[in-house]
């Protein structure tokens with residue numbers, strides 16, 4: 502049987518990969534979306550399904566999981582072949598086509614490839630305090646999978662970035678009390694998120710560091726804090742849960758062993774104005790792409806996606822007109838009429 506040839510293979514089913522596949526389907530291309538994990542949604546699904554997203558156009562505070570549900574609906578309006586639990590292990594080029602090999606040994610052929618693999622495998626940055634490792638899952642957490650787990654509990658959040666600040670205000674609405682512990686007096690978060698934190702009842706322990714965390718006989722955690730500039734000034738707080746939010750570290754081994762080796766910049770791929778990597782026909786968007794001034798934000802990736810798709814189409818079908826606008830189509834209940 503003759504092997505199917507896709508116009509575009511999108512590798513990575515995070516939010517940007519999902520939108521890229523949708524936009525490619527809107528332009529009536531034969532498309533396959535390949536994702537390692539069992540569910541789509543990338544970092545949003547894996548790391549912050551309960552967090553509110555405020556900075557994507559059209560949504561002014563949508564829970565991560567609800568946002569991915571909306572992207573999923575959009576993804577299913579036009580035909581897209583979706584392969585989950587499938588990791589791409591190699592891409593090779595021959596006779597003007599790309600051959601994509603997956604972990605199971607299956608091969609697929611595509612005219613062009615758009616890489617949306619993010620920054621590779623990621624894990625939370627751990628708190629470096631003796632004995633805390635043993636308390637993970639017993640009061641110490643790195644993830645919030647369900648806000649209701651913290652209902653009526655006394656919680657502390659360690660960290661001062663966007664995610665820690667948003668989490669503190671969000672959990673404060675259900676928790677009995679919320680304390681945020683940060684090494685600096687200022688928070689590295691969106692200005693309005695910081696304003697919200699300042700106006701809330703969240704207790705701020707700043708500029709302070711955590712010296713020790715011990716579990717008491719009643720199951721609560723005793724956290725000893727010290728002033729960052731003076732170890733001798735300490736205080737203690739008692740909480741039910743400590744949520745550590747020191748960011749994530751990633752290690753991008755995505756292209757290890759691939760036949761084609763697009764030029765990398767740190768953990769991402771160098772791209773030009775068309776989002777093309779150093780390998781003609783291979784594009785990268787979302788967190789997987791790098792250029793001067795790049796920010797790793799969903800909104801930025803959503804802007805890059807149509808550029809990459811349209812450039813890919815110009816490559817394999819130079820005579821095709823477009824892109825036009827899709828305003829003449831009527832979509833009802835997620836289906837094209």
Ligand SMILES: Cc1cc2nc3c(=O)[nH]c(=O)nc-3n(C[C@H](O)[C@H](O)[C@H](O)COP(=O)(O)OP(=O)(O)OC[C@H]3O[C@@H](n4cnc5c(N)ncnc54)[C@H](O)[C@@H]3O)c2cc1C
Nearest residue numbers: 513515516517537543544588589618619787788797798799
């Ligand atoms: C805690 C936290 C909070 C954040 N909050 C916000 C926010 O409020 N607003 C905002 O705009 N951004 C936020 N971000 C950043 C945002 O999540 C990323 O910019 C976004 O997820 C990038 O999407 P992506 O699709 O490019 O990559 P990712 O979401 O990283 O998805 C990449 C996907 O590719 C898959 N993959 C990787 N390698 C392979 C392979 N070889 N084969 C098949 N699949 C593969 C992975 O499994 C993953 O699902 C936040 C990030 C974090 C960590």
